[in-house]
Amino acid sequence: MQRRSQTAVLAAASLLLAAGCSSGGEKSENGGDASSAPPRSPGASAPASPSASPSPSVAAKGSVKVTATLTTGLESPWGVAPLPGGDLLVASRDTGKIVKVAADGGKKTELGSVPGVDPGGEGGLLGIAVSSTFGADHQVYAYFTTASDNRIARMIYDEKRPAGNQLGAPDTLFKGIPKGQIHNGGRIAFGPDKMLYAGTGETGDTGLAQDKDSPAGKILRMTPDGEPAHGNPQADSVVYDYGHRNVQGLAWDGDKRLWASEFGQDTWDELNLIEPGKNYGWPEVEGKGKGDAGSAFVDPVAQWKTADASPSGIAYAKGSIWMAGLRGERLWRIPLDGKKAAADPQAFLDGEYGRLRTVVAAGDGGLWLVTSNTDGRGDPRKGDDRILHLKVS
Template identity: 70%
Template sequence: MRRPGVTAVLAAAALFAAGCSSDSDGRPFERRTSGSPRASSPHSGSPSPTRPAAPERGSAKVVRTVATGIESPWGLAPLPEGDLLVSSRDSGKIFRVAADSGKTTEVGSVPGVSPGGEGGLLGLAVPPDFATSRMVYAYFTTASDNRVARMLYDPERPAGDQLGAPDTIFRGIPKGTVHNGGRIAFGPDKMLYVGTGEGGDRGLAQDKKSFGGKILRMTPDGEPVHGNPDADSVVYSYGHRNVQGLAWDRDKRLWASEFGQDTWDELNVIEPNGNYGWPEAEGKAGEDGLVDPVEQWKPAEASPSGIAYAKGSIWMAGLRGERLWRVPLRGKEPVAEPQSFLEGKYGRLRTVVATDDGGLWLTTSNTDGRGDPDKQDDRILRVEIS
């Protein structure tokens, strides 16, 4: 349930489901297409008829390692001043990383984080009014659920004690050993979007009363937003298995990446009230009432976590695939086959975020016992793209 005074349904947490894959091996699933109900969205844009397509071929080159030594980095949020906030999934700590020197300072710990499996301190986001509000938002797993809280960040306080007490704005997202979702981001409409997983309980994805297996849209206070498919609900889209990537293109369309189970991982354009098919469909199924992905990958090549939009393309970080994918676009259609970079060079890739000058921040995810033992040195990378 959301914080006191707001009625919501508390979804049950679920345990590991036999045969389903974790975010470490990213197993995909199939989906069906067309016919999904559409609702008006104040921020989903229409492609401009004169909008040029991205080039079919691009490039991506790591130009430097910005920082190392952060255990199990997961969320990354650029600050207006240019530095980065980074969450450590397993320690529950948040760090500030200087973008120029890489100097790393502990900001503080988030109380109540209960790490385990794919859960812990996950996504971070700063609101559009951060310069005045100084609020930091975090998605994290507790002993009973996944939730979103905000904390006042005061960099003038001593290192390690710069976060205020958490104000929980939303709770009741199902937790599990696997499929905890965790990505949060503020959209062009200044609302907060939350990608969740079904916690290993497949049926929750189709249950609109559950917050599991959904993309949620809420105000910065955790309330439903005017224009949501259901005025009294934060549920924005459903039928998801495990959403860990959210990004908007220049026409304000929302994109999301998703782990499948055995067949296909997905990149989707998100429609209000769209049904993305799980657990009935995985990948492009072409069935009425379900939305097909724009692109799909075999799990060995992807297991997608974070995504970003930059220079006309979606950039997608692969965990099991250990590579960075580029999907060049014209509007919401690919103009060429996806292109991959950095294959196997840095191990599992977790989070990718666009920089102000048209590049990317990229984090690795090797120090959780599931990656290459020779690459247990997680780092934050600066990537130059074209």
């Protein structure tokens, strides 16, 4: 990671271009004035600046084809959780509702609302996930903002009940995650180890990211019951790592390594390889340059300049991490070679669908991509918000 005073030097030598989420300490995930973004050529596939040599097993250049629009008319969609049969659960940040979208035909069915959701700023009903044993317990997990905090709860989904009333009463598993007008994090996912992971933000209070006693500005790892998971850096804590500004993307690669996307401030957005107990530097450092900043901080694997990304959800497919960009309004592909990038990041769908919030792996090897133009920061188009199916390579 790099000190802000070294931005000009390191930018010229940067291995990877990409985009930051905001300009100024209190700016939101929108990243400031979108009019400052460089001109885009819709549909272009834009590589970042020169980086690593391609791995022989991963193509340096990929491709993306939008094969279908699964559904339209979603309101402020945020979290998405695939069900075992392929259907998708979608959370609405502002309404607190969860709907099921059929993978075959895109029919929407409202399951119900999560009680206690208090939307405002970047808060509301954010990430959702289904348990690793969903076939047996039918548990749906939600990360959401209340009047006092961010918290994680689970509910039983009973599809035999009438539409709109298919979610049981929430059972709060973990509470007390600081809330703010900005930087609430919100992504949750079950890992290959069947533990629940959550990305949090520092709410604009930058010091919380380095405070190991605070769950803000961290990645948390807990059991499905909300207890500290065995193997965490501290046995009595759910904190898995620290030093984050605002984590909204979590994904595991084919070798079960955890990756996370992160909003930067003035200089760099990041894709990080996550390891337990490590310090990812915020607010002391931002972007690459660990050798200059001190060995205590972990470098990102890839970084993006402001206005090209503002990364939210990520997914792993076809040997690459795929990253949805909000302000950048594009989908980034980062081909992997083990723990590093195999080639330069490559951009797709540049400006074609507006802000992109969430991307998840589809059962057929492709991706589901969710737009985010009805969240108060985008420019809604007819049919927004929508879910697209992508064929990727």
